Amino acid sequence: MKHIKRFVSYTLFFYATTALIYWIFIRPLHLSWGATFKEINKAMPADSLISPNRVVTTRAINIQAPRERAWPWIAQTGQNKGGFNSYHWLENLFGASMVNADSIVRQWQHPVPGDTIYYGKHQGYQTISLVKPNECYSLGGWSFYLHAIDSGNTRLIIRYPSMEVGQSRWTSIYYYGLFEPLHFIMESGMMMGIKHKAERQK
């Protein structure tokens, strides 16, 4: 019993240290991972869909491919389409029944505003609110922008409106404790997934 007590104490100490590091160093960086100051503050076409009292994250990544090669993977986003290009094995632990398409599927290449996009099987959904092929795709404010750096390089910028500020204590615990870090893990995974697939495509 003494060993068990000691193990529980060490684990709690490890957890407290992890939480401290996360809040002081990690969270401020992951909220704008990869994005420049200019990109964070830049007005984007789908900003009008975001209510002003929301916590907003802006993240960005370089893709060594023209935006026409990145776009098809964004166009087929959704559990009911080509997946989210993220960690599908992690999504499936939560029963999402996610399958990431490994190729571009022609029938999913023409998303239009109003299309329903599922986040997982029996889970939430959102409708597409804005589409500009090769430029912009928005799911109720969660927006993906492709900016051409030059003919062979693209900047993928994702802006996400998450929790409204001033929520109840329990909602805040859920949001800051689980949703926010998990969303970062999945969104950054998605950005790297799109980058990987666009860059390997010939």
Place this chain on the structure above:
Amino acid sequence: MIGQGVLNMNTISDKVMFYRGALVPMAATFAYSILVMIYVIIRSSLTIYGSMPKGERSLILWLNGFSVAYSVMIFSLIMAMVSSLVGAVTALILKKVLLHFNPQFQWNKVLIISFTTALALLTIHYLLLRIFLNGYMTFDYPETFLFWWGFPAVIFLGVVVVGSYQFNKALLGQHLKGNSTSN
């Protein structure tokens, strides 16, 4: 000879059983969570390693690793509270069942009783999940089943059997001590 005499019911109090029953599953939940944490960090880090160029890897590896650790930690604290409660109740049930059906502290009976009790509780747990989460429970993927139910069930079985063994050992020790004192 081992196995003689009837046990004094107050040798290990309900309070002690409740406390130990709560502590052990809490430790088991933490251990399981740390294994999950390590698994997710390693697997996602391998993906990152394959996707990001050398100069841009380290920051995302740190951010991803700590975000995984932090979210698993929060989830494990919530689950530890639930499992402590379940463990404490299980310990009390086990104490009653063992004292009732095995007053002579026989080891083979301990194994059978603890295993049967754990299986019965797991069956009730599974049925309750089926009733309340019917639409959301999906075992389409073996890893989903193993992660949420398979591995925790195996850990629960192990903890119940080992806990019962320890309980019986403590009772037997006290009993023998009592016998030698009275002699």
